[in-house]
Amino acid sequence: MTQNKDRLLSILLVSPSILAVLVFVYGFIAWSVRVSLSEWKGLLPDYTWAGFSNYIGLFSDPRFHIDIRNTLIFTVVFVAGSLLLGLGLAILLDQGLRGEGFFRSLFLFPMAISFIVTGVVWRWLMNPAMGSRMSGLNLLFSNLGLDFLVNRWYTTPTWGIAAVALAAIWQMSGYTMALYLAGLRGVPAELREAAQVDGATEFQIYRHIIMPLLAPVTLSALIILGHISLKVFDLIIATAGKQLPLDVPAIYMWQTTFDGYFFGRGAAIGILLLLSVAVLIIPYLYSTLKSEAEI
Amino acid sequence: MITAHKKPFFKAKYWLYIPLLIMAAFYLLPLYIMLTTGFKGFDEVNLRTMWDLPKGLKLDNFIAAYETLAPYLWNSFNMVIPAAIISSILGSLNGFVLAKWKFPGANIIFPLILFGMFIPYQSILIPLVEFMRRINLYGGLPGLVLAHVIYGIPITTLTFRNYYASIPKDLVEAARMDGADMLKTYWYILLPISAPAFVVVLIWQFTSAWNDFLFAVVLTSPSSWPITVALNNMAGSQIIAWNVQMAGSFLAAVPTLLVYIFLGRYFLRGLMAGALKG
Numbered sequence: 001m002t003q004n005k006d007r008l009l010s011i012l013l014v015s016p017s018i019l020a021v022l023v024f025v026y027g028f029i030a031w032s033v034r035v036s037l038s039e040w041k042g043l044l045p046d047y048t049w050a051g052f053s054n055y056i057g058l059f060s061d062p063r064f065h066i067d068i069r070n071t072l073i074f075t076v077v078f079v080a081g082s083l084l085l086g087l088g089l090a091i092l093l094d095q096g097l098r099g100e101g102f103f104r105s106l107f108l109f110p111m112a113i114s115f116i117v118t119g120v121v122w123r124w125l126m127n128p129a130m131g132s133r134m135s136g137l138n139l140l141f142s143n144l145g146l147d148f149l150v151n152r153w154y155t156t157p158t159w160g161i162a163a164v165a166l167a168a169i170w171q172m173s174g175y176t177m178a179l180y181l182a183g184l185r186g187v188p189a190e191l192r193e194a195a196q197v198d199g200a201t202e203f204q205i206y207r208h209i210i211m212p213l214l215a216p217v218t219l220s221a222l223i224i225l226g227h228i229s230l231k232v233f234d235l236i237i238a239t240a241g242k243q244l245p246l247d248v249p250a251i252y253m254w255q256t257t258f259d260g261y262f263f264g265r266g267a268a269i270g271i272l273l274l275l276s277v278a279v280l281i282i283p284y285l286y287s288t289l290k291s292e293a294e295i
Numbered sequence: 296m297i298t299a300h301k302k303p304f305f306k307a308k309y310w311l312y313i314p315l316l317i318m319a320a321f322y323l324l325p326l327y328i329m330l331t332t333g334f335k336g337f338d339e340v341n342l343r344t345m346w347d348l349p350k351g352l353k354l355d356n357f358i359a360a361y362e363t364l365a366p367y368l369w370n371s372f373n374m375v376i377p378a379a380i381i382s383s384i385l386g387s388l389n390g391f392v393l394a395k396w397k398f399p400g401a402n403i404i405f406p407l408i409l410f411g412m413f414i415p416y417q418s419i420l421i422p423l424v425e426f427m428r429r430i431n432l433y434g435g436l437p438g439l440v441l442a443h444v445i446y447g448i449p450i451t452t453l454t455f456r457n458y459y460a461s462i463p464k465d466l467v468e469a470a471r472m473d474g475a476d477m478l479k480t481y482w483y484i485l486l487p488i489s490a491p492a493f494v495v496v497l498i499w500q501f502t503s504a505w506n507d508f509l510f511a512v513v514l515t516s517p518s519s520w521p522i523t524v525a526l527n528n529m530a531g532s533q534i535i536a537w538n539v540q541m542a543g544s545f546l547a548a549v550p551t552l553l554v555y556i557f558l559g560r561y562f563l564r565g566l567m568a569g570a571l572k573g
Contacts, residue, residue: 005476005477006396006476006477007396007398009476009477009478010392010396010398010477011398013388013389013391013392014388014389014392014393014398016385017385017388017389017408017448017452018389018404018408020445020448021407021408021411021445021448021449022407024411024419024423024445024446025410025411025414025419025446026407027422028418028419028422028423028426029414029418029419031419031421031422031425032418032419032420032421032422035421035422045425085318088314089318092311092314092315093315095308095311097308097311097312097315103315103318103319105559106319106322106323107318107319107322108559108563109322109552109555110322110325111555111562111566112502112548112551112552112554112555112562113506113548113551113552114505114506114507114508114523114547114548114551115506115508116506116508116523116526116527116547117523117526117544117547117548118325119527119530120526120527120530120540120543120544121325121328121329121541121544122325123530124328124345124537124540124541125324125325125328127342129342132343133342134343135342135343135345136342136345139342139343139345139346140346143346170321170322170325174322175566178563178566178567179567179570182567220570221570224569224570227413230415231415231417233417233508233509234508234509234523234527237508237527238508238526238527238530241531249417250415250417253417253420254417254420254509254512254513257420257421258513263421266417266420266421267421269417270415270417270418270419270420270421271418273415273417273418274414274415274417274418277413277414277415278410281410281413282410285406285409285410285413286406289405289406289409
């Protein structure tokens, strides 16, 4: 009797949330799909069937080509940079040095700040002005005699987006460090000690024992960072504003929908973004939940 | 050799502080620029002397930035606090039911909820705006709160579910043996020991709603802008000098930085939950 009452109550308790998620996530995705297959241009909704024309239009749209190129450059630089830096920092912090906690907190603090603040500050650090108006990091490099490092940052043709990725690395590498550090703490001390007894060098221990054990961490970090870079939006806006050379799908969607009222096209970009994220995240969710169930 | 443990082996590693300190400088660089520029007087501000320390501690820039940004800072507080509290309460209830009271279909529902945490919001933005218009919540803060509450359900549910799953089953069983029904079990047994999970979720939601830009820029009109949108606008304008922008950036970062400094341990747990690492 109470069993049944409890079961009913538990369903009553969670159903508002479940319903909200079903409507606001899945219902809205379906609604977006419908908009993406419509002719909707302008302020008033127009659900006239347009087939896949919005999608086909995007793939022959030069702006969308720039977006794909920029997303690829950003993803490679940001993911590789964050992984390498995060791993390096985690290994450094795993050496039992004094002040470890302090450095760990320091490397992680950018995670607490918004992409907007990061972007606004890095906009000035990466000021591309040259000559007598030089400032920011360029000025610092020049004062330190490192003139070969002076560059045009986010105004560099084609590769400008990589400069924004640098700001993203600053923000997120601490997170990768935290993931790796948690992984390193999970390596049994006996394994390291046994290898030391066998005469392995520190480098060999990392190369042959620890790195293989960290492979799952690398995979999770890769997926989390990869999906973040597909969604990158506010950091670029705050660093450089809306500029075609630094355009990405998320910005294109926002601008074409809310500035240009091309709702059909905007929805199509949103759905393509969703598909690209789903390809990464669904297998990740599946394997994580499966291994959890096995424990 | 084995029992000698770490100490003698690592003693010679003081050189490791060199890369650590270089990296520390890299992470502190933006903070240095925000603070040194912020404390300079208007007469000292010059892009050429950007890296110099201020001659004194003048508050001109912070005052100017605060005068421009104050209403938006308050908008942010008014939006973030209810959003964090409501989504924590929902997360706690959902987490409790999912962890302790298996109901039919829970194994399908849970991954479906979780996926909602990763979606690019561009894929739901048009319906969200249309929906808010139709229920008359477009343009103001309540609509933004609603968006943060609903799209926060996945992460808050996950964090609480993992927390409650770590609490021994016997505790719940014993309460049930004593005749407690589900609500009583929650209220008397689990809720009193939920404080750590509430802290994690509250500061996580506080930080992510405070730092959000996309929902804010799409759902609010200028008088309801939270700080991120106002700051971005300030940085885009040619009229407001960069030194005031730096001071403004610092003001926008202070609330979440304080949370991080004082509750960093809980912040980290929220981060790990976001990677599904319990």
